[in-house]
Amino acid sequence: MPSRSWAISPPSSDARVGRRTPKLERKPPSRNMGRVHVVLCEGSTEAHALHVVRRARRLPAVTVKIIGNCGDPSHVVKRACREVSSGGMVHVVFDRDEHVHWKAALDRARAKRLSLGDSNPCFELWAILLHTDWARA
Numbered sequence: 001m002p003s004r005s006w007a008i009s010p011p012s013s014d015a016r017v018g019r020r021t022p023k024l025e026r027k028p029p030s031r032n033m034g035r036v037h038v039v040l041c042e043g044s045t046e047a048h049a050l051h052v053v054r055r056a057r058r059l060p061a062v063t064v065k066i067i068g069n070c071g072d073p074s075h076v077v078k079r080a081c082r083e084v085s086s087g088g089m090v091h092v093v094f095d096r097d098e099h100v101h102w103k104a105a106l107d108r109a110r111a112k113r114l115s116l117g118d119s120n121p122c123f124e125l126w127a128i129l130l131h132t133d134w135a136r137a
Contacts (some may be wrong), residue, residue: 036088040080042070046093046123053130073105073118080114093117 041047047068053066070076073094080092092114096102109116
């Protein structure tokens with residue numbers, strides 16, 4: 001019995017004129033995998049908490065580079081301003097604590113239009129709240 005699958009074999013000569021066979025090749029990828037998110041953190045605990053969230057959420061289409069131990073908020077913002085020139089999206093994370101230049105760092109980050117994750121009282125609290133099962137609490 002002859003095959004009726006005309007997508008694999010060419011149509012017979014009595015096919016309608018102008019009818020095209022479908023293309024069997026793949027489309028090019030539609031996601032832009034090149035965008036990098038750089039997250040600069042004040043200390044190591046913020047960076048660790050973000051690594052945990054990144055692993056838990058498993059976002060394969062997003063490339064995240066987390067840099068911890070950048071120092072006080074003013075140093076975090078200064079380094080973020082340098083990272084902006086390298087491309088990608090830059091995010092800064094720092095908490096209130098007892099930093100003298102916290103307000104100035106906050107204002108500079110907003111002026112430079114950096115994605116800002118400031119936390120009051122501390123970032124670690126939000127990580128604990130995020131990973132607590134409140135249905136059982």
